[in-house]
Amino acid sequence: MKTALADAIAARGYTTLTPVQQAVTNPDLTGADMLVSAQTGSGKTLGFGLAIAPTLLGDAEKFSNASAPLALVIAPTRELALQVKRELSWLYAGAGAVLASCVGGMDMRTERQALGRGAHIVVATPGRLRDHIMRGSIDLGSLRAVVLDEADEMLDLGFREDLEFILGEAPDERQTLLFSATVPAAIAKLAEGYQKDAVRISTAAAEAGQHADIEYRALNVSPRDGENAIINVLRYYESPNALVFCNTRAMVARLTTRLSNRGFAVVALSGELSQSERTHALQAMRDGRARVCVATDVAARGIDLPNLDLVVHAELPGSHETLLHRSGRTGRAGRKGVSVLVVPPVARKKAERILNWAKLRAEWGPAPSADEVTAKDEERMLNDEAWSEAITDAEAGPVAKLLEHFKPEQIAAAYLRMFHAKHSAPEDLGDPGEKPAPRVAFGPSVWFSVSGGRAKGAEPRRLLPMLCKAGGITRDDIGAIRIGDTESYVELRKPAAAGFKASIGDKMRVEDGAEVAELSSPPAMAQRPGGKPGGKPDGKPRTGPKPEWKKPAPKGPPPASQLDDLPAILPPEDRAPKPSKPAPKSTAKVQYDDAPAPRHKKPKEGTAGSPHRKGPKPDFTRDGAVTDAAAKPKYKGKPDSYTKGGAPTTGKASSKKNRARTAAKAAEGYTSKPGSKPAGKPGAKPFGKPGGKPFGKPGGKPAAKSGAKPAGKPRTGPPKGGAS
Numbered sequence: 001m002k003t004a005l006a007d008a009i010a011a012r013g014y015t016t017l018t019p020v021q022q023a024v025t026n027p028d029l030t031g032a033d034m035l036v037s038a039q040t041g042s043g044k045t046l047g048f049g050l051a052i053a054p055t056l057l058g059d060a061e062k063f064s065n066a067s068a069p070l071a072l073v074i075a076p077t078r079e080l081a082l083q084v085k086r087e088l089s090w091l092y093a094g095a096g097a098v099l100a101s102c103v104g105g106m107d108m109r110t111e112r113q114a115l116g117r118g119a120h121i122v123v124a125t126p127g128r129l130r131d132h133i134m135r136g137s138i139d140l141g142s143l144r145a146v147v148l149d150e151a152d153e154m155l156d157l158g159f160r161e162d163l164e165f166i167l168g169e170a171p172d173e174r175q176t177l178l179f180s181a182t183v184p185a186a187i188a189k190l191a192e193g194y195q196k197d198a199v200r201i202s203t204a205a206a207e208a209g210q211h212a213d214i215e216y217r218a219l220n221v222s223p224r225d226g227e228n229a230i231i232n233v234l235r236y237y238e239s240p241n242a243l244v245f246c247n248t249r250a251m252v253a254r255l256t257t258r259l260s261n262r263g264f265a266v267v268a269l270s271g272e273l274s275q276s277e278r279t280h281a282l283q284a285m286r287d288g289r290a291r292v293c294v295a296t297d298v299a300a301r302g303i304d305l306p307n308l309d310l311v312v313h314a315e316l317p318g319s320h321e322t323l324l325h326r327s328g329r330t331g332r333a334g335r336k337g338v339s340v341l342v343v344p345p346v347a348r349k350k351a352e353r354i355l356n357w358a359k360l361r362a363e364w365g366p367a368p369s370a371d372e373v374t375a376k377d378e379e380r381m382l383n384d385e386a387w388s389e390a391i392t393d394a395e396a397g398p399v400a401k402l403l404e405h406f407k408p409e410q411i412a413a414a415y416l417r418m419f420h421a422k423h424s425a426p427e428d429l430g431d432p433g434e435k436p437a438p439r440v441a442f443g444p445s446v447w448f449s450v451s452g453g454r455a456k457g458a459e460p461r462r463l464l465p466m467l468c469k470a471g472g473i474t475r476d477d478i479g480a481i482r483i484g485d486t487e488s489y490v491e492l493r494k495p496a497a498a499g500f501k502a503s504i505g506d507k508m509r510v511e512d513g514a515e516v517a518e519l520s521s522p523p524a525m526a527q528r529p530g531g532k533p534g535g536k537p538d539g540k541p542r543t544g545p546k547p548e549w550k551k552p553a554p555k556g557p558p559p560a561s562q563l564d565d566l567p568a569i570l571p572p573e574d575r576a577p578k579p580s581k582p583a584p585k586s587t588a589k590v591q592y593d594d595a596p597a598p599r600h601k602k603p604k605e606g607t608a609g610s611p612h613r614k615g616p617k618p619d620f621t622r623d624g625a626v627t628d629a630a631a632k633p634k635y636k637g638k639p640d641s642y643t644k645g646g647a648p649t650t651g652k653a654s655s656k657k658n659r660a661r662t663a664a665k666a667a668e669g670y671t672s673k674p675g676s677k678p679a680g681k682p683g684a685k686p687f688g689k690p691g692g693k694p695f696g697k698p699g700g701k702p703a704a705k706s707g708a709k710p711a712g713k714p715r716t717g718p719p720k721g722g723a724s
Contacts, residue, residue: 002053004061004094009046012090018043023201024051024177031055033176033198035191037183044149044179045087048073052145055175056120057095066098066118068142073123074166076153078103078275079282079303084149085123097121102138104128105275112137126154126162133169143170151180151187153325160190167194181324213331216362218341218351220432226342227258228427229367230314233340234264234292235426236368236376239310241285243303244294245326247315255314256294263424269295269303297322303329313341316350320358342367345432366432373426381419442479444494447519450510453484463488470510471500482525489523 017025020038024047031054038044056070057063063070073088075081081103089099100119102111104127115122115138122129122138132138146167148154154163167176176195180187191198221229234242244259246252249270256268267281267290284290285305295303297317308330317323330337341362343351355362368376391399402411450467452458460481467490468475477500479491492500501508501518508516 008091008094020044021047031175033195034201035198036179036201038179045084048147048177049088049091055145062096063120066120068139069119069122071121071145072143073147075149076157078105081123081125102128102132126159130162130165140170143174145175146170147177149179151178152182155186214327214337214339216339216360218343218362218364219367221344221367222430222432223344225429229342232368232373232426233312235373237310240307241305242292242310243329244312244314252294264292265290266292269293309337311339316347320354323354323358367429370426370428445479445491446494446497447522448490449517450488451515453486453488455485458483458488466511470504472503473500
């Protein structure tokens with residue numbers, strides 16, 4: 001061991017090394033890759049700090065000028081990374097090492113500047129370190145050693161890809177140390193891929209038993225006494241630092257508020273807090289300004305509090321690994337610790353299963369009662385060292401004055417009162433195995449009305465405490481509460497009614513000026529026919545038979561009476577009701593003489609109306625005959641000008657004359673070019689419902705529209721493109 005490191009260890013008061021520290025510092029393993037299974041609190045941080053020292057320093061006693069990093073330590077959480085940096089800082093201080101950190105939540109520019117100035121050892125979290133590598137802020141080309149601390153936790157948090165990227169960027173010739181509480185298959189595979197002939201180290205302490213310095217207690221509590229049991233546990237042990245674990249942020253906030261209201265110096269620690277808030281919370285615990293920390297599992301790793309003697313599991317962890325990591329915050333460096341599990345009846349089997357998987361034995365029993373907490377307080381008070389210390393000269397005068405003015409009994413009573421005032425009173429706990437007592441009949445009652453109902457936001461949860469406080473009654477004295485539109489009604493036990501009226505006074509008013517009046521009989525809205533819900537608000541039962549559920553009318557054609565309202569111009573055959581569902585298509589082909597060719601089929605070349613017809617386009621006439629297309633002269637004017645007898649209109653008339661001529665021709669029954677509107681009133685819409693479907697095929701477009709699908713009924717009039 002280097003002289004500078006040995007001096008640093010002696011200055012910290014270490015006399016012997018832990019088993020894991022002795023194993024990794026074995027001279028035969030100098031420079032070798034190691035896969036170490038070490039439990040939390042076994043001293044592994046100091047262990048790998050000593051293990052990589054020969055690789056980093058070689059034969060030298062001190063480091064040279066800092067440039068590119070020589071060692072890289074990767075930890076899963078910010079707290080653990082900062083803790084590792086603190087430990088390595090004092091260990092390598094005498095050797096002149098420069099350390100830098102790269103953790104999430106910190107200013108990246110500050111970290112980049114520190115890396116630019118140079119560092120011998122870099123402690124980082126996987127995500128932030130990968131960002132620095134990709135940005136070119138750190139050069140890993142000179143690395144001699146890489147340490148993965150809590151490797152199993154990093155894999156559980158989803159850092160496998162980041163770790164593989166980082167190890168791939170590091171030089172092949174390096175010393176790689178993996179420290180993990182457990183060695184599952186994923187850790188073994190990672191070690192196989194990125195270590196060379198790694199030495200497997202499992203300390204005897206880890207094999208013999210988990211957390212030998214930690215006493216496990218499992219407390220049976222009733223479902224209603226979970227938080228009260230936590231208060232009594234904290235008061236019973238009075239640990240300088242205690243850590244209370246919850247599963248959710250909501251529970252952390254709730255329990256922190258409850259403990260703060262009971263006088264505990266408490267801080268919260270959860271993932272929603274910023275890095276500065278988490279740092280301040282932990283510093284308050286170290287400074288003694290706070291004694292209780294309520295945290296989620298994000299704090300299960302990386303918290304190192306020197307006087308943490310108590311860990312309370314307010315909610316059971318999800319796995320035995322989490323239980324070990326939580327409990328591992330106490331019982332460190334030879335100190336004794338206590339890990340307490342609060343177990344309601346419904347969680348008994350889960351607690352036994354977790355303890356069995358963790359190979360732990362817990363002492364089962366009830367939570368400390370109020371009398372036990374009081375007795376423990378008296379024991380601590382009488383065993384205080386202040387009783388055995390001699391009275392100093394500065395204290396002699398005030399002591400004589402107290403004895404002159406007060407009797408010894410009065411002085412003792414005053415001291416006892418002041419002692420209890422500094423501590424929160426314990427809670428009375430129920431028997432966890434006691435079955436709930438059957439509900440007692442409410443008995444004779446009296447009804448009262450309270451002004452203000454639903455319109456003013458009255459609610460039972462607001463009326464109940466208001467009436468209890470104003471009337472000097474308990475919630476057990478109140479029965480039913482009914483909220484009306486303008487008034488609310490409350491049922492009271494008859495024996496408590498007289499005291500209630502006396503407490504609220506002659507004015508019969510409570511908070512917010514609400515008036516209270518006694519009723520001679522129960523209100524109508526309080527009566528429920530047959531004791532079943534579903535009665536009318538006025539308490540009267542339903543009259544008549546139960547209404548039957550009526551099946552909605554099936555969708556189909558409108559009644560025949562509605563068809564008579566259709567326009568008279570619609571032919572009778574088209575006014576017949578449509579079938580509710582389209583008839584199945586027939587496989588037989590029906591061809592009408594005057595039916596147009598379907599648009600989805602390619603017409604034969606040369607046929608009338610075909611877009612592929614060769615030759616000039618024919619023109620329409622009044623009687624449906626086709627004029628000779630070759631004789632049709634070129635003309636100027638509107639493309640839909642009407643013709644008579646096949647002769648086109650000549651001349652270029654004004655638009656007004658063209659419109660007049662078009663209307664006159666249409667009135668005489670002349671037809672227009674294909675795709676124009678149907679004969680009749682110029683601009684008229686197709687028959688039937690506006691925008692409706694064609695009469696034949698459901699889903700088709702209107703038959704009169706250009707490009708429409710073929711209608712289901714024969715077209716009356718000349719076909720598209722001329723006569724067939």
